[in-house]
Amino acid sequence: MLSNRSVTCALTAYFKYLVAICVLIACARGAYAVPSYSRQTGLPCASCHYAPPELNAFGRKFKLEGYTFSTKAEVSDDKKDHNSALHLLEAFPLSAIFDASFPSTKAPQPATQNGNFEFPQAASLFLAGAWGEHVGSFVQLTYDSQADHFSWDNTDIRYANNNGKLFDKPLTYGVTLNNNPTVEDLWNSTPAWGFPFVSSNVAPSPSAAAIINGSLGQDVAGVGGYTMWNDHLYFAGTIYRSEHIGGLQPNPGTDFGFNIRGVAPYWRVAWQTSSSNNNLMIGTYGMHMKSSPGAVTGIEDGYTDWAFDFQYDRTLPQLKNDVLSIRGTYIRENSSLVASFAGGAAASVGHHLNTAQANVEYHFGTRVSATAGFFDVTGTADPLLFASAPVAGSANGNPQSAGYLLNLSWWPQQNIDLAFQYTGYTRFNGAATNYDGLGRNANGDNSLYLLARFVF
Numbered sequence: 001m002l003s004n005r006s007v008t009c010a011l012t013a014y015f016k017y018l019v020a021i022c023v024l025i026a027c028a029r030g031a032y033a034v035p036s037y038s039r040q041t042g043l044p045c046a047s048c049h050y051a052p053p054e055l056n057a058f059g060r061k062f063k064l065e066g067y068t069f070s071t072k073a074e075v076s077d078d079k080k081d082h083n084s085a086l087h088l089l090e091a092f093p094l095s096a097i098f099d100a101s102f103p104s105t106k107a108p109q110p111a112t113q114n115g116n117f118e119f120p121q122a123a124s125l126f127l128a129g130a131w132g133e134h135v136g137s138f139v140q141l142t143y144d145s146q147a148d149h150f151s152w153d154n155t156d157i158r159y160a161n162n163n164g165k166l167f168d169k170p171l172t173y174g175v176t177l178n179n180n181p182t183v184e185d186l187w188n189s190t191p192a193w194g195f196p197f198v199s200s201n202v203a204p205s206p207s208a209a210a211i212i213n214g215s216l217g218q219d220v221a222g223v224g225g226y227t228m229w230n231d232h233l234y235f236a237g238t239i240y241r242s243e244h245i246g247g248l249q250p251n252p253g254t255d256f257g258f259n260i261r262g263v264a265p266y267w268r269v270a271w272q273t274s275s276s277n278n279n280l281m282i283g284t285y286g287m288h289m290k291s292s293p294g295a296v297t298g299i300e301d302g303y304t305d306w307a308f309d310f311q312y313d314r315t316l317p318q319l320k321n322d323v324l325s326i327r328g329t330y331i332r333e334n335s336s337l338v339a340s341f342a343g344g345a346a347a348s349v350g351h352h353l354n355t356a357q358a359n360v361e362y363h364f365g366t367r368v369s370a371t372a373g374f375f376d377v378t379g380t381a382d383p384l385l386f387a388s389a390p391v392a393g394s395a396n397g398n399p400q401s402a403g404y405l406l407n408l409s410w411w412p413q414q415n416i417d418l419a420f421q422y423t424g425y426t427r428f429n430g431a432a433t434n435y436d437g438l439g440r441n442a443n444g445d446n447s448l449y450l451l452a453r454f455v456f
Contacts (some may be wrong), residue, residue, distance in 0.1 A: 011080075033455060034095035034128045034138075036414060037062070042071040044412040046366040050313070050323050051192050052417070052455075054141060054361075057279055060186040064172055064228055066160030067129060067136030081164050085133065093129025093137075097122075098288035098454045103200035107444030109391050120145055121201060121451075125155065135159050146201070152245050153218060154192065155179045169230035176236075178222050179243065180217040180267045183227065184236060187281055189309035189327040190268075192217070195359045196405055198419055203447035204391050207429055208355055208377055208399030210333040211285045212266070212305040216258065219244060224266070234283070236268040253296035261300050264289035277315040284308050292339055302336040337385070346385045352380035353399065366414060371407040376400075386429065388437050391445075395437030398430030403442075417453040422446070 038045055041075040043060075052161030055063065062069055072091060078087035079448035101121040108114035122142070127139040140153035156178045164171030183188040189368065191213045209215050224238025242260045244251055253259040270283030286306045292298055311330035316322045333353040340346040359373030383397030410418045429435045434440055 002151045009387065013159075025265070032099075034126045034296060036093040036126060037067065037315075038127045039070055039091055040070045040093060040129045042087060045412065049366075050325065050363045051366065051369045051409060051411065053197060054188050055186060055383070056313070057165075063186055064160065064174075064226075065132060065162050066158045066174055067138065068132075068134060068160065070130055085134040087130070089130055093127060093412065094108070094391055095124070095126040095128055095264065096456055097124045098456075099123065100111065100402075100452045101200070102450040104448045105444065106446040107205050107440065109204070116202070118145060118201075121409045126149075134161055137278075141278075151218075153181070154183050156184050164227075166229055171227060173227045173231050174225065176226060176238065177222070178238065179219075179221050179226075181212050181222075181238070181240065181272040181287055183217075184224070184238070185268060185285075187283070187309070188235065188325075189281070189311045189329050190285060190307075191329075194329065194357070195327065195361075195371060196423075198407075198417075198421060198422065198449070198453070199423075200447055200449045203394075203423065203427070203449070205397070206377055206401035207386060207394065208353055208379060208401065210305050210331045211258070211289055211303050211308065212285070212333075213331055214353060216240070219256075219258065220264070222264075222266070226268075231274075232272060234268070234270040234272065238266045239263040240266065240289075242317065247390050251296060251300055253264075253292065254294055257293050258289075258291045259293070259296050261292060261296070263291040264291075277317060279311075279313045282308075283310070293345070299339045299342055301339045303333060304335075305333045306330055307331040319345065320365065325361040325363070326359075328356075330357075330443040331355040333379075342390050344384065347382045347397075348380070351380040351382065351385070353377065356387075359405070363443055367411050369407075369409045369411075371405070371409075371413075373405045373407075376402040381430070389436050392429075392441060393436050394429035394431075395435060396430045400427055400428045400430050401442075405430045415455040417451065417455075419451040419453070420447075421449040421451070423449070426446070 046060055049424050050056055074090055075088040077086040096227045099121040100119045104115035123143040125141045128135055130136045138156045141150050142153040143150050156176055158174050158175035158176040166175055176184045176185050180192050183192040188194055221239035221243040222238040222241040225260040226236035228234045230260050244256055266287045268285040270281050272281040289303045290300045292300050307329055311327045314324045335351045337346040337349055341349045355377050357375045359371055361369055361371040363369045379399040381398040386397045386399050387392040405423050425442040425447045428445050433441045
């Protein structure tokens with residue numbers, strides 16, 4: 001008969017693998033330039049994007065001001081006396097994305113077929129556009145072909161006002177309701193909209209990830225505020241609680257690896273400067289969270305993430321206004337895993353995790369983009385937290401993973417993307433060879449990914 005401690009260890013390990021699966025799903029990021037915005041503004045996708053989802057200066061301003069800029073007809077009524085105003089788009093702001101893909105890894109995953117056509121890999125519906133004079137949305141529902149159902153995805157509903165002044169300089173401010181830390185951000189150096197912009201949903205991914213690096217996406221809900229002063233200084237802050245889409249309400253916390261105790265604050269500060277051909281941003285962001293695995297009472301784990309990022313876009317007028325983009329981020333996570341240690345899921349309390357990511361992209365007009373990126377994850381070794389398992393585990397308990405990504409995307413039309421992506425690993429879950437203790441090498445997880453994306 002199993003002891004209580006054995007049961008606790010087994011459950012906590014289950015939660016850890018559940019979190020890892022959630023991270024893999026969250027890392028399958030999408031590139032979203034939805035046509036409902038084009039129908040609302042009367043502008044092509046390239047007015048806001050170098051290539052989706054990479055926002056240019058106008059695209060960042062459009063998002064900052066609540067997705068509300070419009071040149072198209074609307075049903076309107078001015079505010080008079082004690083009567084409310086009305087500003088409603090005549091066209092319903094609905095868009096869709098359809099993805100078909102072919103993923104393949106260098107070495108097959110045990111007892112599975114390697115190289116499968118996914119038709120579809122995913123499909124998404126979007127309610128994206130102005131809801132009123134100062135209120136707009138990016139709301140996404142995504143169909144998961146493996147689970148065979150739709151589920152709530154990235155969401156950002158915001159109120160914005162661009163008529164403020166501070167020290168006689170323009171001030172834009174707003175409120176955001178969202179479900180993914182960094183999804184409200186304006187740049188493509190933070191996790192929610194960062195590179196890789198597309199990825200396989202079946203290829204193995206490293207098991208270690210900071211909480212701000214996709215681990216909480218669509219599992220939380222938060223309300224926050226943001227400001228942009230003088231088109232230079234950006235500040236945002238949001239407080240989150242666990243939401244657990246598909247879980248019971250009120251939240252009992254069972255079957256979930258993260259349960260926020262109290263609130264989890266997220267912060268963001270960035271400074272940008274621009275000239276006719278240059279745009280530079282440097283910034284910092286982070287998050288603090290107290291959480292209990294599998295419960296909403298009892299002892300807690302603590303996580304604090306600090307991050308720095310930058311983005312530089314250079315327009316090259318001598319080359320028909322091609323654009324060179326360089327982006328990077330570094331995340332340091334310090335964690336105190338008191339609850340996990342007590343439950344037998346961690347061998348020690350104090351941990352840290354370091355994540356470095358950078359990429360360089362060249363945009364040949366709006367038709368072709370070529371990107372090269374690298375990533376490196378290091379941290380505290382722990383044989384319980386990073387346990388041994390086929391393919392997804394670590395034989396030595398070390399979270400280190402490192403590698404590179406190469407992407408070539410061709411846009412025959414601004415709403416059709418044909419992409420080739422290759423991901424290579426020099427180290428995976430702690431080792432270059434036999435990382436899972438069952439003979440699998442890091443380069444066995446190297447993956448080829450072909451994508452056809454249709455946006456309409």
